[in-house]
Amino acid sequence: EVQLVESGGGLVKPGGSLRLSCAASGFTFSSYTMNWVRQAPGKGPEWVSSISGISSYILYADSVKGRVTISRDNAKNSLFLHMNSLRVEDTAVYYCARDLGDYVGLGYFDFWGQGALVTVSS
Amino acid sequence: IVLTQSPGALSLSPGERATLSCRASQSVSSIYLAWYQQKPGQAPRLLIYGASSRATGIPDRFSGSGSGTDFTLTISRLEPEDFAVYYCQQYGSSPGTFGQGTKVEIK
Numbered sequence: 627e628v629q630l631v632e633s634g635g636g637l638v639k640p641g642g643s644l645r646l647s648c649a650a651s652g653f654t655f656s657s658y659t660m661n662w663v664r665q666a667p668g669k670g671p672e673w674v675s676s677i678s679g680i681s682s683y684i685l686y687a688d689s690v691k692g693r694v695t696i697s698r699d700n701a702k703n704s705l706f707l708h709m710n711s712l713r714v715e716d717t718a719v720y721y722c723a724r725d726l727g728d729y730v731g732l733g734y735f736d737f738w739g740q741g742a743l744v745t746v747s748s
Numbered sequence: 749i750v751l752t753q754s755p756g757a758l759s760l761s762p763g764e765r766a767t768l769s770c771r772a773s774q775s776v777s778s779i780y781l782a783w784y785q786q787k788p789g790q791a792p793r794l795l796i797y798g799a800s801s802r803a804t805g806i807p808d809r810f811s812g813s814g815s816g817t818d819f820t821l822t823i824s825r826l827e828p829e830d831f832a833v834y835y836c837q838q839y840g841s842s843p844g845t846f847g848q849g850t851k852v853e854i855k
Contacts (some may be wrong), residue, residue: 654795669836669848670846670847670848670849671784671792671835671837671846672846673843673844673845673846683841687843688843697825714823721791721792726797727839731843731844732780732839732840732842732844733843733844734780734782734794734797734837734839734844735782735784735792735794736794736803736804738788738791738792738793739775739791740791747809
């Protein structure tokens, strides 16, 4: 059974940093592009970042470029999102999601984690 | 590409047919259009990809159609578990984008 479990969310002040993790199981993790997708309260989802199976290709949304870094550890079946210079508008539930698309950054998502809430507030 | 979903909310009874629309600001390449269902407190669930292909385990009462800039999700007969928010997503042009959602609520 495919499982994705996020951790690391919480309350952080504007300008602060946070590291999200996603533990994957039930599939060959290194064979899939993985993504972070966020959803602000009452809004539709927003793609944040993608990383290919062996980290050869990485893409970021313009809204987070320069402030976040996606990475993965295939030996530990784990995906990460390091977020810096956080803003109030980064407040959202952050999901890790498995990608079935043909190209990195142009995929659809067949499995999602339960999400990690990130709240940026003073 | 901006995706505009309509209506914003749909009030229907179990057993009725639901028709949800997703309109793109530009043509979506090669029918790279997906639909998701989301219930309160849960992650989105993939229903349809490639505009009309059902994901694994999705009942055949869900169907997708359309091309270019106009896409439709149809639920032929609403079951109690189908009342939720539905999102479309295009993944043919970078960055992939989602619509703002259509809420299907019980009448």
